[in-house]
Amino acid sequence: MAMKITTLLLLASVRLCVSDDVVLTTKMGELKGRRLSSGPWSYLDSFKGIPFAAPPVGSLRFKEPQPAGGWAGTRAADGFFAPCDFIEDCLYLNVYKPTQIPPSDASLLPVMVWIYGGGYKTGNTAIYNAEELASKGNVVVVTISYRLGALGFLSTLDSASPGNYGLLDQILALKWVKDNIASFQGDPNDVTLFGQSAGAACVSLLRLSPLAQGLFNKAIMESGVSLGPWAVARPGKDIISPLQFAQSLGNETGCGAAVLQSNEALVSCLRNVTMDVILGASDNISNSTQAPIFRPTVETLLGVIPDDPLRLLTRDAGSNIPSIRGVNRNENSFLFLQTPVSLFTLATIKTVAFLFAEEYFPGQSQAVVDRIIAEYITSKNLTTSEQFRDAAIQVMTDFNFIVPAVLEQRESVQQSGHAVQYLYEFTYRATHTTIPAWAGVRHGSEVPFVFGQPFSHDISFLKLYPYHWTVEDLKMSMNMMTMWTNFAKYGNPTPQSVGGVSWVPYSLDSQSYLDIGPTLSVKANLAADRVQFWSAILNDVGAPILIG
Template sequence: MMAMLGVFISVALILGTANAASLGAVYTEGGMVQGESYSVGLFRYMDVFKGIPFAAPPGRLEKPVPHPGWDGVLKATDYRKRCMQLNLLATDVVGSEDCLYLNIWVPQGRSVSTNLPVMVFIYGGGFLLGGGQGANFLNNYLYDGQEIADRGNVIVVTFNYRVGSLGFLSSGDADAPGNYGLWDQHAAISWVHRNIRNFGGWPDNITIFGESAGGASVNFQILSPKNMGLIRRAISQSGVALCPWAVNRNPRQYAEEIARKVGCPTDSGMVACLRRTDPKTVTLAGNVNFSASASHPIVHNLALSPVIDGDFLPGEPETLFRNAADIDYIAGVNDMDGHIFATLDIPSINNALVSTPVEDVRALSIALSESRGPDAGVATYEEYTVNWGSKPSDKVVKKTIVDMETDYIFLVPTQAALYLHSDHAKSGRTYSYLFSEPSRMPIFPLWMGADHADDLQFVFGKPFSTPLGYFPRHRDVAKYMISYWTNFAQTGYINIKMLYNTTVLKYFTLCRNNYILHYNVDSVKQMLRTRLVYYWTTVFASFPAVQKS
């Protein structure tokens, strides 16, 4: 019996190989590209193209321009270097200036795919770090698109864009207006729109999705008039254009700081000097000050970010949502997105043996409220401690800090963006979500929920590609997240039936405008956090803005 079963399996594999569908060499506007094809299951295959240039090697502090093309067939089987950036210790640089390349995963069955929805991913990293392939451990790349493409029957695209000084330094004027990383993203999306049909994709059904700075970038891309007609749907995970770290309000000041560090003048010759200076030196000069405290939170140190340039972003983000009126939009957060920032500001949060003093909560409240002055800081403190009682436990104090940073840095701006999208929507649908699958980090407190970036491993199906590192429950979460995202990419709707199929989804809650799509009322209340959203958007905003000297 076992021998007969082995024969059947062998015959199936032989037939599957014989019927394997593959694109082979594909024509693009720059020339022919050849990827690789492999089996991912019975009668299921994957064409993968890595390292296709979508623009020429960029000029320093200049917008991207089209690639001149190549002769012959370009071998597209390896990731290219990420864009030049600081290493994780901020002691050196990695990557290259020649970095504008993209990667494509195309699922195939017994015949070559046509008119597939396309999902284009934009990575995060605070506009300072990151790459289209993501973090790598033993050749297992975080942003490998295979699981999404195979399970959702969509084409997945990832790409590099410039970050740090070379991607977001701005002189505040026409010499170096900034937003080069956003222009790179736009160039990649435009390339996909022009070329993806030859890979079996549907150019009029492109969904962009991203996390953290990538989520904010997604929001910027749908708000910019430069992308009109290119994007059908969008998903922002833990980041929108309204986040306090997403826009640099004083780019000239920071550009001058970098110029002084590298020995350039700060007058009219500053930009020309920066363009001549060794790019590694300029990149290192854009280092972030990671010395933070409750009174000087790390979120205020993220200065290299997009600017209102009057071109890609012609106005304040909140005034541009009419440009996304016909784009379906999902945006949401992890329930403890602020934890990673809170631990930099107040390290005792993760130490069960060390109590966090109440004074740290007061200092953080005042620091996060600095744009509206000390009275607003006191109001913030009172809002977050109103239910404490006379002797709050250490757990309550620590969790309050995480909640405050989560709300200020992520949740409240995301809810504001969703309201604006819904208010301006014509045909576009608006969805909100909360992800709260507990963090898998063993050193974190037992009360910990989903930290910043915890959702990425599930969106990219890591519980399937590295099954020994996960429990069956994690595979359920990944299965449903991939299903939601890809169903949305295909139709603009969430698969409502699937929302009710598993208790695992107590860790994932979705809403459509004001309509609750999930039965877990406690999660919905937590997601909306109505009282605190009202506080930040109405009460806090009513305090007079502090005029900086």
């Protein structure tokens, strides 16, 4: 049996190869993409650089995106456009669709729409090659771009610049999918939104947003949720408000006089500053917080996030959307990759913990630090630098990722008439990973497996892995693609067992989750003691990071 599985995986690992150009007619005009052979009579068509919005430049900077117009003739769609952290005219998307010649089935396919991460500051679609996922999963995959940094999220907390333009870009892209994806054999009424890190937080926020209702049917959130302390700005509660960051940007870009006049004058001045100057100035802004400077904001003017995410959850927002949430075991180890282990002492851990507590628990920071030290260090009798480093990673991973995911999972299954919810922890370490052993399974480790990179041999996401993929890596990638596309098709990642396991939905009684490791296994009570610890702190101090 093992020999049979290995043989099948090796056969499946044959790379897609270029076959020819392909022309497709859409409502907007003709597109010329690329057709790749994926097997006898099977192909993968890709169409890249399709505009879904008018260039958000000039008077459209810091404004809601406007739909793109059509074109005459045939538009080349065989290459990516420059990313939104490099050029302002960046609102394009890419479509990957499996094709049979001659057609064996004309029925519409489920659609998966990917939102990249990058702390709301960086990211681009070019590093997510969806050919393998679309081909092996028999789904249509769309990867979308959105404005980043100040251009995507600058907010003055009033009508001058409400913010959330990056989220509005994503909503417009979903509307484009609704209107156009049938031309690519995609089902506009069967759309799964999925993303990683800040992209996953965007998925989580759109799941709650009234402006995105009806635009997608299922959601997958990899390492990011709306309840994450870094995910969304909460005016009146954050120690530095979005308006203060906007004013700092004005002072750094020569708009200091406008800052003193009015928010309208500030935004008008910033519209006339070049993108390069804005990007450079953004890097110069002093940020004493861990959260991104420019990020989604709770606001009512545009109504993208009309209230705090926790309040929206308790009002049953998004309750009809089946969802998968998950985390990686050692998410925040990437923060310390360049830090000498000798710097990890009890004194430095206390200092870092105090700065962290000052941001999220102002006025009660010392009490919170004392509890953190007692829970993660004193109770475990830690004494070495290596142990202190591991504890620092665990504290940050728990607070930023694991605890918010579990709390959002719990809230979701308490909603009235809630749809099915799944939870996972990714614990798989590839044999030839470039990640040091002490860093474990860091943030982003699952992405190459979701996109089938062991099969495509592309340069892996974040260069986490070299080209030396093993049969075990191929098996893991096939399992991930199968579960993710099963969920897109059926709302169930394992309608038939995958890796010998059926993924049990999460409930308050079972608290089941899937451990995605060298072998798949269903477990219960993810990080239960640490979730209980942080829940107690949040309850004792009034949950300031959850409700503004």
